[in-house]
Amino acid sequence: MKKKLVFLVLTLVMVSALILTACQPAPEPAAEVEEPAPVEEPEEFVFGILMVGPYNDRGWSQAHYEAGEYVVENVPGTRMIYLDVVNTADRPGTTAAQLAEELVQQGAKLVIFNSDDMKDDAVEFTRNNPDIFVIHASGDTQWAEGENYIPLENMVNVMGEMEYGKFIAGCDAALHTQTGSIGYLGPLINEETRRLTAAAYLGAEYCWENYLGNDPNDLSFRVTWIGFWFNIPGFTEDPSQVAQEFINTGVDVIISGIDTTEALVEARKATSEGTPVFAIPYDYEGACDEAPEVCLGVPWYNWGPAYVRHITAAMQGTWESVFEWLPPDWNDINNRDTTAIGYLSGPGMSPAAQDWLQQFIGELAGGLNLWTGPLNLQDGTPWLAEGEVATDVEVWYLPQLLEGMEGRSE
Amino acid sequence: MKQARTRSLSILFQLGGLILAFGFVTLILLSIDANPAEAFRLIWQGAVGNSTRIASVFVVWVPLVLVTCGVLVTFTAGLWNIGIEGQITLGAIFTTGVIRLFLDTPVHPVLVIVLSILAGMVGAAIWAVLAGLLKVFGGVNEIFGGLGLNFIATALNIGLIFGAWSRPGVASMSGTEPFPEAYWLPTFQNFRFSWYSIALTVVGLVVIYFLLQGTHFGLRLKAVGKGIKSAFRLGIPTWQHMLLSFLICGLFAGLAGALQVVAVYHRLIPAISSGYGFMGLMIGMLINYQAIWVAPIALFFAALNIGGIQLPIVMKLDSTLTGVLQGSLVLFILLMQGVKQRVLGNK
Numbered sequence: 101m102k103k104k105l106v107f108l109v110l111t112l113v114m115v116s117a118l119i120l121t122a123c124q125p126a127p128e129p130a131a132e133v134e135e136p137a138p139v140e141e142p143e144e145f146v147f148g149i150l151m152v153g154p155y156n157d158r159g160w161s162q163a164h165y166e167a168g169e170y171v172v173e174n175v176p177g178t179r180m181i182y183l184d185v186v187n188t189a190d191r192p193g194t195t196a197a198q199l200a201e202e203l204v205q206q207g208a209k210l211v212i213f214n215s216d217d218m219k220d221d222a223v224e225f226t227r228n229n230p231d232i233f234v235i236h237a238s239g240d241t242q243w244a245e246g247e248n249y250i251p252l253e254n255m256v257n258v259m260g261e262m263e264y265g266k267f268i269a270g271c272d273a274a275l276h277t278q279t280g281s282i283g284y285l286g287p288l289i290n291e292e293t294r295r296l297t298a299a300a301y302l303g304a305e306y307c308w309e310n311y312l313g314n315d316p317n318d319l320s321f322r323v324t325w326i327g328f329w330f331n332i333p334g335f336t337e338d339p340s341q342v343a344q345e346f347i348n349t350g351v352d353v354i355i356s357g358i359d360t361t362e363a364l365v366e367a368r369k370a371t372s373e374g375t376p377v378f379a380i381p382y383d384y385e386g387a388c389d390e391a392p393e394v395c396l397g398v399p400w401y402n403w404g405p406a407y408v409r410h411i412t413a414a415m416q417g418t419w420e421s422v423f424e425w426l427p428p429d430w431n432d433i434n435n436r437d438t439t440a441i442g443y444l445s446g447p448g449m450s451p452a453a454q455d456w457l458q459q460f461i462g463e464l465a466g467g468l469n470l471w472t473g474p475l476n477l478q479d480g481t482p483w484l485a486e487g488e489v490a491t492d493v494e495v496w497y498l499p500q501l502l503e504g505m506e507g508r509s510e
Numbered sequence: 511m512k513q514a515r516t517r518s519l520s521i522l523f524q525l526g527g528l529i530l531a532f533g534f535v536t537l538i539l540l541s542i543d544a545n546p547a548e549a550f551r552l553i554w555q556g557a558v559g560n561s562t563r564i565a566s567v568f569v570v571w572v573p574l575v576l577v578t579c580g581v582l583v584t585f586t587a588g589l590w591n592i593g594i595e596g597q598i599t600l601g602a603i604f605t606t607g608v609i610r611l612f613l614d615t616p617v618h619p620v621l622v623i624v625l626s627i628l629a630g631m632v633g634a635a636i637w638a639v640l641a642g643l644l645k646v647f648g649g650v651n652e653i654f655g656g657l658g659l660n661f662i663a664t665a666l667n668i669g670l671i672f673g674a675w676s677r678p679g680v681a682s683m684s685g686t687e688p689f690p691e692a693y694w695l696p697t698f699q700n701f702r703f704s705w706y707s708i709a710l711t712v713v714g715l716v717v718i719y720f721l722l723q724g725t726h727f728g729l730r731l732k733a734v735g736k737g738i739k740s741a742f743r744l745g746i747p748t749w750q751h752m753l754l755s756f757l758i759c760g761l762f763a764g765l766a767g768a769l770q771v772v773a774v775y776h777r778l779i780p781a782i783s784s785g786y787g788f789m790g791l792m793i794g795m796l797i798n799y800q801a802i803w804v805a806p807i808a809l810f811f812a813a814l815n816i817g818g819i820q821l822p823i824v825m826k827l828d829s830t831l832t833g834v835l836q837g838s839l840v841l842f843i844l845l846m847q848g849v850k851q852r853v854l855g856n857k
Contacts, residue, residue: 183823188775189683191829192784193570193815195775198702201562202819217684228700288682327672328683335668335683335780499679510679 143177145210145415148203150196152215152359153330155184158390159359159383160329163401164214164237166384170404170436171411178411181206187217189332196221197228204232210414212237212407215329216292219248226255233414237403238292243423245493257423258406260440263299263495264428265399266355267470268443269380270303271460272396273353275311275453276378280318283346285339286325287358289510295498297323300355301505302470303460311456316504322351323507329359340366347377353396354379364391378448385434388446395446397457402439425492430465471495476503520850527846531838538834544827552824553832557817565701569774570786570812572707573598573766577790578797578804579718580762584652585799586722587755588735593641593656594787596663597634597760601767603667604633606686606778609693609771610675619692627768634764635757637663642756646749652756668780675778685779695773704773714762719801721758731755763787792840811836 149168151161161184168180181203186196196218200211210233213222222236232254239257240246273282282304284297301321308319324345326337339358343366346354356363356379367379368391378396381387385402388395406426413419426440434442443461445454473484477500484490500509536546557567577594584591591597608626637659644655668683677687695704722728733741734751742748770782793811797803818832 181823183819187683188685188779188784189781191819192781193786194819195702198566199819202556202823205560205562206823217682220688288680288684289676290680290682294679325681327668327681332683332780334664508681510676510681 144179144207145175145177145411146179146181146207147171147210147212147411148200148206148208149180149182149212149214150186150200150203150218151182151184152187152217153185155182157330157359157384158361158387159381160401161214161359162386163384164212164403167403167407168212171407174404174408175412175415177415181208186215187328187332189328189335197225200225201229204229209233210235210411213239216290217288217329222255223250223252226252230254233410233419235407235410240423240496242421243496246423247493247497251421253421254419255421256410256419258403258410259425260401260403261425261427262296262399262401262441263471264433264464265441265443266296266299267303267306267464268457268461269355269382269397269399270300270305271307271311272303272449272453272457273300273355273378273380274304274306274308274319275456276396276448276450277319277353278376279350279352280308280314281320281350281352282322283343283351283354284321284323284507285342285346285354285356285358285363286323286507287329288327289325289508291497293325293357294501294509295495297357297507298498298502298505299470300357301502305504306470307456307460311460319504320350321505322346323501323505325508326358331358331360331362339363343367343379347375352377356380356382359383361387361390364388364395367391367394380446385442385444388444392447395448396453397443397446397449399441399443401441402436405437406440425496433461477501478503478505478509516854519854523846523850524843527843528839530842530846531835534838534842535831535835538831539827542827544825549821549825549827549831552820553814553817555817556820557813562701563816565698565703567809567812567816568703568708570815571809572703572711572769572773573784573786574789574793574808574812575711575804576714576762576766576769577786578793578808579714579801580759580766581790581794582718582722582799582801582804583731583755583762584759585794586728586731586735587752588738589645589752589755590653590791591638591641591656591756591759592653592791593638593659594759594763594790595783595785596656596660596787597637597763598767598770598783598787599660599663599667600637601630601634601764602771602778602782603663603670603767604764605630605768605771606670606675609689613689613693622693623695623772626772627765630768630771631761631764634767635760638756638760638763639753642753646752664780667778667782671778671780683780685775685777688775688777693772694776695769697773702774704769707769707773710765710769714765715801715805718762718804722799722801727751727754789836792836796840796843 151164153161155161155165172178172180183199186199203211212235214237216238219239226234234255236257238259241248241250242255242257287293305316308314309316324342326339328336331339339362343354343363347370354363361381363379364381367377370377371394378394380396381398385400387398428441429435429439433439471490473488474486475484477483539546539549581591605626608629612622641652641655641659644650645652672681675686695706697704730746731751733746734748738748793807797807814832818829821827821829
């Protein structure tokens with residue numbers, strides 16, 4: 101009985117904890133301040149970014165974070181708020197739509213969803229918040245020709261034509277492999293990752309055959325998917341282990357399709373132990389810094405200019421719902437103010453390869469299209485006939501990997 | 511007189527635990543140059559600042575209450591059902607499986623939802639009983655058995671999401687294809703919570719309260735929990751009661767998992783249990799198995815969870831700080847309980 105009383109008291113104390121937290125902040129005046137804040141500074145335009153990974157991941161999310169900083173620098177009167185690691189494994193019990201609403205509570209008038217994985221939430225949020233502008237990076241719901249078209253006036257889709265970056269990455273890998281074995285460290289499997297992986301393969305095959313004069317049958321291109329954009333212990337395959345597995349089975353160039361830099365770290369480790377291995381990270385212009393000596397180069401996204409355009413349009417009342425798949429600026433694919441994607445050479449790149457690669461980039465700029473038949477899907481089904489060029493829709497929704505690639509297609 | 515003195519001393523000790531917990535978190539905040547008052551204000555505002563946030567708190571409250579109800583039964587029988595996370599997962603898997611089975615059939619969605627929830631409860635109960643069987647007949651401590659079964663449940667879940675149940679052409683940790691809206695438990699207006707979930711939770715609470723406080727079964731369960739040998743000598747079928755407690759706990763965990771699928775995510779995701787199982791265990795310890803306190807303390811924990819989201823947005827702090835607060839509350843209050851027993855004597 102006495103024990104029971106003690107615990108009655110204990111729980112009473114817990115309730116007092118509620119009251120304590122209530123008293124601590126003196127919430128009344130704070131709540132009042134929160135409401136009129138936007139009125140005091142009518143000029144300020146707050147935009148929010150939801151990032152699937154950490155804002156400093158040296159990858160996909162950091163590229164978005166820095167694009168946000170670029171907007172603040174270039175569009176007067178803007179302020180950025182953000183929330184990172186927005187995924188159900190890292191923020192259990194939440195949804196991206198719910199977290200976007202939290203950004204709106206903090207004053208955001210425009211919200212950027214930065215992952216294809218947030219598609220359902222982005223649409224739900226956009227429908228429920230017709231007054232808030234939404235940019236869904238890498239999404240396709242605003243593409244009238246696309247397979248997932250859901251017209252929403254307040255939503256824009258933006259994506260860089262990273263297929264070019266991956267062509268170049270593949271070429272770079274082929275120019276450096278001594279074993280003829282390239283490993284692709286894949287994230288999850290969807291249309292986006294299939295076409296990007298296939299692009300890397302096409303670039304590798306092109307340079308292997310046309311520049312080095314090798315037999316395409318001697319090139320091995322293996323894909324292993326970890327299950328998500330980055331390592332979530334307990335849920336995904338460990339990318340470090342996948343990279344090690346590649347190295348142990350003869351791969352000497354690893355192309356990364358994930359948002360983080362494990363491939364570089366493992367390449368450096370192997371190289372320092374006497375097995376030369378190179379890696380090509382992904383997403384972020386500064387990614388090579390992790391292990392410059394083994395980094396061949398990085399295909400990177402430059403979201404800044406597109407975000408500046410759409411945020412300015414939202415501020416000026418000229419917003420239009422569009423789907424954009426933006427090519428590189430071929431005059432200078434690494435110009436931060438004009439290009440949507442780029443390719444930065446890494447310190448690991450050999451001078452000979454550098455020349456080949458420049459030639460390849462020149463050919464791409466001149467109109468070389470590697471999405472040209474004859475190309476078969478992985479299971480041998482003909483995809484493009486001799487001379488047939490794939491349409492944007494066919495490339496975007498590539499149903500399988502291509503013939504000659506090893507690894508799961510779905 | 512003596513009783514009054516003991517009571518006031520107890521209050522002092524519990525208050526001490528509470529102050530220590532808040533003090534501990536305050537120290538952490540100060541050590542990283544963050545303003546503790548601002549952090550606590552944000553958590554409070556983040557939880558109750560407007561109706562959307564309050565609704566979100568109840569979305570978390572539902573599984574927390576159900577899971578805590580479940581672990582109270584096993585706690586009462588003296589069992590540590592660490593496998594509760596896996597049981598929630600199995601509940602979600604069974605629910606998803608049944609909905610998938612009936613998706614393109616003429617069976618009415620309402621019936622499908624009901625069947626899927628029941629299937630989730632049964633699936634989780636089977637998983638829980640498995641831990642019980644390992645304990646009773648295999649001599650495997652329920653903590654280790656439960657941990658092992660948690661791993662298997664996670665692996666099974668991921669295997670299904672990434673393999674057999676993956677979206678067409680997609681294999682992603684973001685989960686399976688969302689179900690059509692007809693198969694969602696209706697939510698209240700534009701809010702995220704469903705009255706049906708709340709109603710089921712309240713029913714669960716009432717059932718557990720009366721089961722543990724007002725039935726012979728509850729009494730026998732307590733006897734098993736207090737001392738299995740004496741209970742056996744009193745003629746109570748002990749292992750049967752242990753298994754039954756696992757089964758009941760599984761039913762509740764399964765309901766929580768099922769509601770995560772039909773009312774919250776509308777699909778199966780890898781982290782479907784969201785750590786609510788372990789949080790339920792913490793709440794169980796904190797309230798010392800008193801069913802009457804499940805609802806308010808779960809509400810407090812849910813509020814911390816939802817309120818914590820503000821920390822990274824506004825102060826660039828990690829929102830797991832609220833987890834630290836929850837953990838340290840349990841830790842310090844249990845600690846003070848121990849200190850009190852030393853000071854007052856173990857009576």
